[in-house]
Amino acid sequence: MAKLFGNLNLVMIVGLVLSIVVMLAFAPYAPVDVNSVFRWLHVFFGILWIGLLYYLNFVQVPLMPSIPAEQKGAVTGHIAPKVLFYFRYAALLTVITGVVIAWANNYLVEALTFSGAGAIALIGVGMWMALIMAFNVWFIIWPAQKKILGIVEASAEEKAAAAPRALIASRTNTLLSIPMIYCMVSANLG
Template identity: 70%
Template sequence: MAKLFGNLHLVLAIGLVAALALMFGFADSVAIDGNSIGRWLHLFFGVLWIGLLYYFNFVQVPGMPKIADEHKPAVTKTIAPSALFFFRWAALLTVVTGLWIAMINGYMVNALTFAGNPYENLIGAGMWMALVMAFNVWFIIWPAQKKVLGIVEATADEKAAAAPRALIASRLNTLLSFPMMYAMVSANLG
């Protein structure tokens, strides 16, 4: 068991096979189409994205001042860059799969323009919040973190200015995540 669960790629592969078995096991009674696959991927990427957002805001950022200076490079040189890789790509893929779902279900324009029914308008509000959050990830948080973590060259002043910029964008994303998730979950009840 330790060998199985010690190998992340094997665990992911087995999880994928189990999901496919579940899908095809119920294929006679449940449609397997672009919508169901899109929703499944949207949920996976969304959980990964928001989970990492909460990890950064609830664990890593508050925990860094408690870490001895000689141990901080373990986080800033190894853990944070890896977490930020999954964070930014999960953000992008969450948005792409969400837009895919809205497109194939025919409500994307109505949702984004608030020209639809209450269901479409609520999901549209969630979509706009997610778009703002993804923008923050790719165009504010990630460029700032590259400077802070030393991934790109930056002066001490540039690093000092980048840290609060990344923190504010990250905290805005945390703030927006609550109403965004409400919109996403509640709109699906309509």
């Protein structure tokens, strides 16, 4: 057991295999199709994305000032770059899988243009919030964090200017995540 749980890649593979077994076992009751697979992936990547967003905002960022200077390098040099890698790609894959779901169910254009009513308009609001959040991740937070973490060369002034930009974009995403989650779970579109 220690060998299994000590290896994250192996845990993920076993989790994937178990998911496929469950899908096949319950296929008569919950058909396995593009829609169901992409919904499952959308929820998985969304949990990863928002979970890391909340980790950054509720744990890492607030605790950084209290971490002794000699220990900050462990966070900025090792933990933060890995967190931001999964954060970026979870955002991207959440958006892609959401777009596939909307496209496969023929409401993508109606949702994005708010030309649909009721649940389609609600999901459109959630989609736009997610798109704004993904934009913030890739085009504001990540470029700023590359400077802050020393992944790209930046002067002390550039690093100092990048920090509030990253924080504002990250807190904007935290703010938007709350109504976005409501939109996504309340629309109930097939």
